Amino acid sequence: MVLVDTSILIGYFKGLSGYPYKKLDEIIDMGTPFGICNQVYQELLQGVKSEKEFQLLREYLNTLTFYGLREGRKSYENAAIMYAKCRKSGVTIRSTVDLIVAEVAIENHLYLLHNDNDFLNMSKVIHELMLYE
Numbered sequence: 001m002v003l004v005d006t007s008i009l010i011g012y013f014k015g016l017s018g019y020p021y022k023k024l025d026e027i028i029d030m031g032t033p034f035g036i037c038n039q040v041y042q043e044l045l046q047g048v049k050s051e052k053e054f055q056l057l058r059e060y061l062n063t064l065t066f067y068g069l070r071e072g073r074k075s076y077e078n079a080a081i082m083y084a085k086c087r088k089s090g091v092t093i094r095s096t097v098d099l100i101v102a103e104v105a106i107e108n109h110l111y112l113l114h115n116d117n118d119f120l121n122m123s124k125v126i127h128e129l130m131l132y133e
Contacts, residue, residue: 002027002034002132003067003105005114006043006097009036013057020115023132027113034113035065037104039097069100070107079103082126089125093118102129 004024012021027034036044041061048054069075079099086093093099098118105112111132112119123129 001108001110002032003101003108003110003112004034004036004040005101005112005116005119006040007115008113009040009044010047011115020113023113027132033065035067036061037067037101039100039104041066043097067104067108067110069104075103075107076100078106082122086122086125091121091125093122098122102126105129 004027008020008024011018012024024034026032044061045054045057048057071078079096079102082102083093083099095118098116099122102112102119102122104110106126106128109130111130113132114120119129119131123131
């Protein structure tokens with residue numbers, strides 16, 4: 001099972017080509033279960049340019065599986081600890097949303113498909129974070 005990050009879906013919807021987007025095609029073609037989380041949902045919807053685009057995107061996204069944080073407030077503590085571990089190792093994660101997306105992947109035992117160096121750097125320190133290769 002795969003959690004797909006905003007960084008993949010934005011490029012995929014724009015029709016970009018390249019390795020990470022081909023990986024999403026492979027996931028779809030193989031019937032591998034995949035989904036998104038609420039943070040990805042929000043990031044995608046906030047980037048639309050019109051009401052019509054918002055409605056179409058919302059309809060599509062609502063057909064996907066949604067994964068969420070499973071431990072309430074403790075999940076946010078875990079994300080903060082993840083940030084601190086990264087900082088201690090010399091890795092600065094620029095986005096709080098990326099930390100939450102990573103925590104969703106970890107808690108749900110999902111591989112994360114992304115196109116974002118923050119996740120790559122994070123995975124060097126946070127070994128529980130499984131990246132889809």
